[in-house]
Amino acid sequence: MPLRIRPHSFRGVALAVAALTAALSWAPGSAAAPRPAAASAIPAASAAAIQAVNFEDNFDGPAGSAVDGGKWQIETGDNVANHERQYYTAGNANASLNGQGQLVITARRENPGNYQCWYGRCEYTSARLNTAGRFTQTYGHVEARMKVPRGQGMWPAFWMLGNDIGDVGWPASGEIDVMENVGFEPSTVHGTLHGPGYSGSGGIGAAYSLPGGQAFADAFHTFAVDWSPDSITWSVDGNVYQRRTPADLGGRQWVFNKPFFLILNLAVGGYWPGDPDGSTVFPQQLVVDHVRVTTSDTGGSGGTLRGLSGKCLDVAAANTANGTPVQLYGCNGSAAQRWTVGTDGTVRALGKCLDAASAGTADGTRVQLWDCNGTGAQRWSYNAATDDLVNIPANKCLDVLDNNPADGTPTQLWTCTGSANQKWSLVS
Structure with a gap:
């Protein structure tokens, strides 16, 4: 789909326009991701022999305080690329610590600042954070322990973008979606790769579903990738559900052997999840217990x-x-x-x-x-x-x-x- 960015979108954030570019990959790409026949068909991930913690945020701090600005920057604005409905706000308005060692990203049906979105006066607020300019990583174990929101139109995600996006653009930069969930699939999350020739609806990925109709919104779960040269493996709570290598790309370019930065956000509406409806209850929250990036010599x-x-x-x-x-x-x-x-x-x-x-x-x-x-x-x-x-x-x-x-x-x-x-x- 063509990319259109409003001039005001994501004001005041270095690399923000570049980060916004990658957002267009989400909706159609993950929706089309193939599903494995059964998660149990792939063995559980082995425990990593951790050698170094390269990034960690346990979100300790007083209730109501903003995230650590030395680790995260806050993006602001709307997102026309996916036809999302929210306006991402600054500071701690929609992203704050809860005083219990957790980050809470809150989506609300409101518009306290008379924010203007691509479709007119914005109907919702939420938050999006990234580590661009603060932390990048090449390879290792990347994980977040989170409890996702519930309801039609909710779209939480933990993902990464190639740090060279400002130079090469998207999708040449590459995108690694560690976890995406859409409200109409309460028991399922998706992991996807996007790159040149396999972006948008052509993203390469798979889905993982909880057994017995359990919902991801009911409890915390750990979403992770183990990333090494020419290989990325996804897991939920240590259960591996897909591994991707250059062989999966059909000759297209593998763009994942370079530094990436992290992104956390909660979108409302858009092409893939659809818009909220009368069944959607607000506010909704994405609660993040920790984000951690480590390097490991497992298997070396x-x-x-x-x-x-x-x-x-x-x-x-x-x-x-x-x-x-x-x-x-x-x-x-x-x-x-x-x-x-x-x-x-x-x-x-x-x-x-x-x-x-x-x-x-x-x-x-x-x-x-x-x-x-x-x-x-x-x-x-x-x-x-x-x-x-x-x-x-x-x-x-x-x-x-x-x-x-x-x-x-x-x-x-x-x-x-x-x-x-x-x-x-x-x-x-």
Whole structure:
């Protein structure tokens, strides 16, 4: 469908117009998402071995206070793209803490500010929050524990957008819908991917339904994705119901190996859920107990990374300080040479990550140890068949400087040449 944005929509929010662009994907895309025959056909998710908490909000604070502005920004305005009916308000008018460690996003049938929407005078207010400019993540476990509202026309969602949306637009930015629910399906939630050639009604996804006609509005549930290079897996309360890889896209572009930011919102009406009717009771609330993003090495491989002249990749002096050089050194069995190549795209030692200094991508960028932060500087692809260890954003190899086998020789990024000083064998 064509995108139309009113000039006043989402005032005062950096990247807000970009964020609004992705909203058009929701209604038709998730409605058309295929459903698995049964959720039990896919095994339950295993417990993650958490290595780092990259983002967490437990919404602690006095009742009535606004969310932490260091973590979230509040979007304001209407949304013509989906023909939603609400006006998103600022501050704590429709998004506030309840004093019990929870965020409450409230949709009301009201218009206290004489707000104007695409269809005239707005009939409803609600709230939408995002972490753009405050937090982004590439890979890991992303989850929110929430209790959704109920009623015709309600449309709560927890989702993510590619942080490059301001440069490449939507859907090239990619969109990961962790959870969407529409009021006319009280027992069902949807998880969907949107990207170039599979956006809107062509989104790739699936649905999960509670057994026995239970409603998601009756209790809190945990909605999550486990995200690794070229793979995203959805779960509800630990029950996995779909996994998607580039093979599911029929040759179309996979745009999910880069940083994304988080979004929480409660929409009212729109193409997919339909508008509220006489059965809908207001106010309605989306209650969020926590949002958490962690990185995990679950399923990863550990050992030494042996390279030039049989020597090992080593953290200089076993120093855990940020910026410690990563070098070539004679293998000695120490923890400074024990690496985990994780399923989340990280390579870790001493509790920290292999990192391209200053997120550099040029030949000669030094490689160091740094706190794990989910950035592209810490995203690596290891190919055991060819012994290549490649920094994904740079598309360059981990290289021993000047092909020098001496102890203490620094490592760097360099254009992949297949030479011996770029070969690393993971030995358990």
